[in-house]
Amino acid sequence: MTERFRIAVVGSGPGGMSAAARAAERGISHVLLEAEPHLSNTIFRYQKGKHVMDEPGILPLRSPLPFKAGSREEILGAWDDGVAALKVNVRHGAEVTAIKKQAEGHFVLTTTTGSFEADNVIMGIGLQGNIRKLGVPGEDLPFVQYQLDDPDEYMGETVIVVGAGDAAIENAIALSKQNEVIIINRRDEFARAKQGNLDGILKAIDDGRITCYYGAGPEKVEALSVGRKPGRMVLATPKGRAQILCDRVIARLGATAPRKFVESCGIQFPNKDPASVPAISPQYESNVKGLYIVGALGGYPLIKQAMNQGYEVVEYILGEKVEPADEPLLRGKFNKMPGFTTVEAALSKIQNNVRLLSHITPLQLREFMLDSEVRAPKKGEPVFRRNDYTNTFFCIVEGTVEVEVNSETGQRISLGQGEFFGEMSLISGRRRSASVFAGPNCVLVETPRRSMNRLINSVDAVKREIDLVFITRAIQQRFTPKSSAKDLADIVADADIRKYQPDEILFSEGDEGDSLHLVRVGSLTISRNIGGREIVLSYVPAGNYVGEMALLGDSKRSATVKAAVATETIRLSAESFRKLLARDPALRLQLQGEYRQRAAANLAVQTAGQGIDIISFLMRQGIGEATDVLLIDEALCVRCDNCEKACAETHQGTSRLDREAGPTYANVHVPTSCRHCEHPHCMKDCPPDAIHRTPEGEVFIGDNCIGCGNCERNCPYGVIQMSGRKAKKPGLLSWLLFGSGSGPGEAPYAKDSKPSEKKAVKCDMCKDIKGGPACVRSCPTGAAIRISPEDLVGYAQSRS
Structure with missing residues (x-):
């Protein structure tokens, strides 16, 4: 006779096990079906001794079972004891192969040990049965694995760990104790890692225990028949291809839902995206009434x-009303929303009104909103202004905003409910390209860059929609502001996003002109071969375009275009570009005017003598990703070091620049000083979020710095140092009357003064001081100047 229960739980992971324990505690008829001979197979398969964290720390735990941070073994032991004490009805070895809802309303669950009936089913099966593979040739070679059980089994090996999530980081750190470990991160930061893991991997990299390839991805894995290592991996890196000989590859790339099985139960997914999750209600119920999903x-x-x-x-x-654990936190945020009644109603309004957020589940939306803020600005209030250096992202829940696309004419366009804005600064790292003002009844959701990037990286549908809108708006803004998104649909559909590594060529001098590129992220250099030398003629930052010359003149490329730094462009085919010209005759005249100006500027640079070499020199020093660079004219500099002394006097005794350090070419010296990059490397992986950018562009470190050193490690230009605040310098009268301390022009602080706890310091361009940077103001000869990349060509010409 088939057993029947009020609740059947499928899978004994944390969610399923907690559900069964609560049912047991409430005295409800239940069964917990587990395919393995032990509980929580996902945790059981963690590497031995793994430290399991109890994030998010702000949430209280609701479960009859205990859970606090500790080793894998401690947690599994506590759960085994808890399940036994509550007398949870567990059936091991019962792999569920089918779940069918009957006409009478109950479910029949078919397992490898027999059938069960249940009034309600809770699925907590996780994702571990559908591991993502490398997706490159060689992904199934014998030395490639997708799981690590015991890191102590391997010793003296060269191990490549692929992935940037918590599992990859934990495997890499554990293996590094007795192996040579290389970790491959497809991105330029560990954006998805828990804070403890983030701190651990960055320290291991900084200490040299682990080698990290950022922005890299596998191209293939090959077995070797000769040599000491059984295989090698070929990588695409920002600096070109790399080959790594290895004993083992461990890929920790996450997993996808067992979609075929889940769909066979009648559960629907919102789209065909492999990374999507089933649509469930705030009460965790799927589209199949009585079938719930957790975890x-x-x-x-x-x-x-x-x-x-x-x-x-x-x-x-059981029909009980229970407030979710995050409810008080969300209630505090939604209190700012006009007409707020309940958290559930507010979340429903946001999801229904904002199409972009319709791609995530209500539960994912709750997490998204914990990181975001609700804003209700008054009509006419600026949300942000043109040229601000802010990078938060905005969704319009209600009302409208006015985007001022032309400050001189006052031309504005309206964005309404459901639309979003701020994506250009979020993606490019450049200043805001327009001013935005609140319209009537405006309600916005403002999301920090890191949280928005996490969503973009984890939900493909969100990324696709943002990319589509970005392309549309970029074309509108740069070429045809009067065209609607509908008018441009065919051109946008033909456009695509291209990625280029530093020094990678987009097109070469003499090539046929087949496309135009709008720079989305990064920057480009334009060069020509003159007298057998490659001469850089100009610099093209994000928000500008290249390639129109050949298309307007129907001729070959007149110059070579390269990526100055890691760069993304929007590529428009020649056919699409000609469609734009045909629809707007004035556009051709505008572009021809810009074409003539650019050609004249390029010709002027070609005759600029030594200036053309200065451009190349400065591009090599990182000006391609800078927004402000300190330069010193060695022909005027008298080595008085007033710049360093003024910096120290202004910043509590620690100078933010090193005048002598840094390269020099043709008397143009680049001292060690912050470049205030478009996408500041120092901002990545700052645990207390202490590094910020002012609306004017200065990148600075706040007082909440904890001295972890991540920014110092991440800066490629060595401009950040760890320093303690030194003893306060005696005043001028104390020096004059009593000889206390040092005087004007002398070493600013006593060498034997004991600094406080060390924190990160860097140039902030004297952001709070009237008159601008002290280093420039204190230079008696005018040798010190600050320039932006836009000034580069003019500066180089002035040096000829």
Whole structure:
């Protein structure tokens, strides 16, 4: 006779196990079906001794089972004890192969050990059965694996770990104790890692225990028949291809939902995206009434979140009203929303009104809103202004905003409910390209850059929609502001986003002109071969375009275009570009005027003598990603070091620049001083979020710096140092009357003064001081100047 229960739980992961424990605690008829001979197979398969964290720390735990940060073994032991004490009805070895809802309303669950009936089913099966592979030739070679059980099994090996999530980081750190470890991160930061793991991997990299390839990805894995190593991996890196000989490759690339099985149960996914999760209600119920989903399968992989969901779903099944653990936090945010009643209503309004956020589940939206802020600015209030250096992202929940696209004419366009803005600065790192003002009844959701990038990286549908709007607006802004998105649909559909590594060529002098490139991220150099030498003629930052000359003149490329730094462009084919010209006759005249100006500027640079070499020199010093660079004219500099002394006097005794350090060419010296990059490397992986950019562009470090040193390690130009605040310098009268301390022009602080706890310091361009940077103001000969990349060509010509 088939057993029947009120609740059947499929999978004994944190969510499923917590649900079964709550059912047992409430005395509800239940069964917990687990395919393995042990509980929580996902945690069981963690590497031995792995430290398991209990994030998010702000949430309380709701479960009859205990959970606090500790080793894998401690946590599994506590759960085993808790399940036994509560007398949870566990059936091991019962792999569920089918779940069918009957006409009478109950479910029949078919397992490898027999069938069960249940009034309600809770699925907590996780994702571990569908591991993502490398997706390159050689992904199934014998020395390539996708799991690590015990890092102590390997010793003296060269191990490549592929991935940037918590599992990859933990594997890499554990293996590095007795192996040579290389970690491959496709991006330029560990954006998805928990804070403890982030700190650990960055320290290991800085200490030299782990080698990291940022912005790199595998191209293939090959077995070797000769040599001491069994294989090698070929990587695409920002500096070109690299080959690494290795004993082992461990790829930790996450997993996808067991979609075929889930869909066979009648559960629907919102789209065909392999990374999508089933659509579920705030009570965790799927489209199949009575079938609930908790944990990673529902988009919540964190243990504490899953355990809370397991507890809550049982309460919902029993008809109880239970406030989610994050409810008080969200209520505090939504209190700012006009007409706010309940958190659930506010979340529903946001998801219904903003198409971009319709791609995520209500549970993912809750997490998204914990990182965001609700704003309700008054009509006419500026949201941000043109040329501000801010990079938050905005969704319009209600009302409208006015985008001022031309400050001289006052031309504005309206964006309404459901639209978003701020994507250009978010992606490019450049200043805001327009001013935005609140319209009537405006309600916005403002999301920090890091949180928005995490969403973009984890939900493909969100990335696709932002990219589509970015391309549309970039074409509108640069070429045809009067055209609507509908008018440009065919051109946008033909456009594509291209990525280029530093020094990679977009097109070469003499090539046929087949496309135009709008620079989305990074910058480009334009050069020509003159007298057998490659001469850089100009610099093209994000927001500008290249390639129109050949298309307007229907001729070959007149110059070579290269990526100065890692760069992304929007490529428009010649055919699409000609469609734009045909639709707007005035555009051709405008571009021809710009064409003549650019040709004249290039010709002037070609006759600039030594100036053309200065451009190349400065591009090599990172001006391609800078927004402000300190330069010193060695022909005028008298080595008085007033610049350093003034900097120290202005910044509590520590100079932010080193005049002598740095390269020199043709009397143009680049001292060690902050370049205030478009995408500041120092901002990446700052645990307390202490590094900020003012609306005017200065990158500075706040007082909440904890001295972790991540920014110092991440800066490629060596302009950040760890320094303690030194003893306060005696005043001028104390020096005059009593000889206390040092005087004007002398070493500013006593060498034996004991500094306080060290924190990161760097140039902030004297952002709060009237008159601008002290280093420039204090130079008696005018040798010190600050320039932006836009001034580069003019500066180089002046040096000829």
